[in-house]
Amino acid sequence: MVRRTRADMEETRATLLATARKVFSERGYANTSMDDLTAQASLTRGALYHHFGDKKGLLVEVVKQIDAEMDQRLQLITNTAKDAWDGFRRRCHAYLEMALEPEIQRIILRDARSVLGGASPDSQHYCVESMRLLIDNLIQQDVVTKTNSQALASLIYGSLAEAAFWIAEGDDGNERLEQGIAALDLLLRGLLVKQ
Amino acid sequence: MVRRTRADMEETRATLLATARKVFSERGYANTSMDDLTAQASLTRGALYHHFGDKKGLLVEVVKQIDAEMDQRLQLITNTAKDAWDGFRRRCHAYLEMALEPEIQRIILRDARSVLGGASPDSQHYCVESMRLLIDNLIQQDVVTKTNSQALASLIYGSLAEAAFWIAEGDDGNERLEQGIAALDLLLRGLLVKQ
DNA sequence: TCTTATTCATACACTGTGTATGTATTATCA
DNA sequence: TGATAATACATACACAGTGTATGAATAAGA
Structure with missing residues (x-):
């Protein structure tokens, strides 16, 4: 050649x-x-x-690429929201839907964690970091109760990932997705200062 | 020999x-x-x-054993609670602490998911299933807002696992653990019927 | 144009899995 | 109790997969 x-x-x-x-x-x-x-x-x-x-090095670059793309896609959604809280919620919903895509689910949520390390190892950090910034904003605006934003971002990020597996497991079309979003919204409303 | x-x-x-x-x-x-x-x-x-x-078969049995032990330990905690909601919250806290143990974190939360499949494949299902039952009880008692208990259990289970990684990452003693529990409690209060 | 650095292919060494085979011990039953 | 079948392992081998060393071809720079 x-x-x-x-x-x-x-x-x-x-x-x-x-x-x-x-x-x-x-x-x-x-x-x-x-x-x-x-x-x-x-x-x-x-x-x-x-x-x-080496093989791991290839995976690292793949993860970086996918993570960056995810973050970009999520930014678009957040930017078109009417207010910060609405943007935050819609971002969570969008992440949940994205986590259903086979590529993201298999590479980012399953393999990367096992091979590359526990808590999103440098890569795949874009998304969590973006979410943390959003949360910080909401806390400063006194929309969300004051708390450690990293802890909260980890909790939410993890819940979305696990729920995505559960949704993907089922073959009932969008039923599980809707139930997941409904349950998620219950959790999220706990964050609000004004209940 | x-x-x-x-x-x-x-x-x-x-x-x-x-x-x-x-x-x-x-x-x-x-x-x-x-x-x-x-x-x-x-x-x-x-x-x-x-x-x-084969090698995978060994991992399956290891996961089963650990999962059963975890469930047993968690049952004890739930049983000594004053009411159902208190038991639920304490179970979540306990799970978070258990997820910090290296054995559980590495084998159950990291490797098993990647090797054995996405959403806790039969094994490691004890814990999620137990949590689901607890949630169902709380819903029937009209303590927790009606929602799909499987979806909610997945969300919570996932949040605890991811938060555990974040906590274990830090070397600041119990600081992150406490922040994690505080943020978790914010999320959980959203589930309550009476806010 | 000559030299050097890149880019990739080829060949090889090594590790690890799984399987086939053999052997010793235990269970079964006459 | 003795013979046979089944079980519990060890040993040996085949094979796949990773990583590295080497070399050839091309591009870049002086």
Whole structure:
């Protein structure tokens, strides 16, 4: 295979990342061999180890990419809300729906935690951090009762992730999603200063 | 090595389970080789594959054992509470503290989810199921607002697990634990019928 | 154009899983 | 009790997968 321009080379990295997202979300990180993965991208392991160091390094970059995309998508939703509290709630709902997507559920919520570490290890921190900032705002505006925003963000983030698994488990269309959102709203209303 | 009584044989299984709990929680499931594990138990892989089928089978049994123990410990706490709501809250607090224990955090919350599947796959279901029953009671007693108890149990269970990671991350003694419990109580009060 | 740095492929060494096989001990039943 | 079947392990092997070392081809810079 003849390599021409500089762009072709940078494309290699992007191709590997895209293939990894696809294969990881289909078969999972542990069940994916780097031979198969690179073959699907019409490359060899040489390219992969050159660009990412090792298998874990590839996963780290995949997680970073997905996390950044999620954060972007969530920002859009928050920005179009009528007020801070409404934006916060809608962001939670949106996160719950996004967590149903196979790619996010398998790579971010399942494999990344086990392979990369416990509490969102540097990567996948965008989303939690964004939520923490939102909470801080709400506390300053005296909408939400004063509390540690990191603790609260962790609690909410975790609840959404676990609920997403439960929703995805069921095959009853949107029923579980609606029930999840309803239960979530019960929890969230506890945060309000004015009940 | 000469094998004598029937009890000696049943002990083999127990020894392997105990060793697995120890080694899995120290190094993690993926980083543990079955050669090392069995050697630590003064056995060989033959014994392991005979009793548990494969590596994953061993993890399943380990998870079952730990989950049952957790549920037992939590039952004690719930039973000594003054009323149902108090018992529920104390159970949540207790779960949060238990989730800080390295063995539970590493094996149940990290590795088991990735290896065994998304939403607590049959095993590790005791705890969530117990919580669901508690919630159902509270709803029937008109203490908690009517909602889907499975959804709510998932949300709470997930929030506790994620918060536990955040707490364990910090090295500030009990500070994060207390902040976590405070934030949790904010969320939980939203469930009450009478605010 | 010559040199150096990148980019990737190929080949190899090593680790780890799972399975097949063999052996010793225990249970079953005549 | 002795013979047979079943169980409980150990040993040996095949194979897949990771990571590394090496080398070739291309691009970048002087």
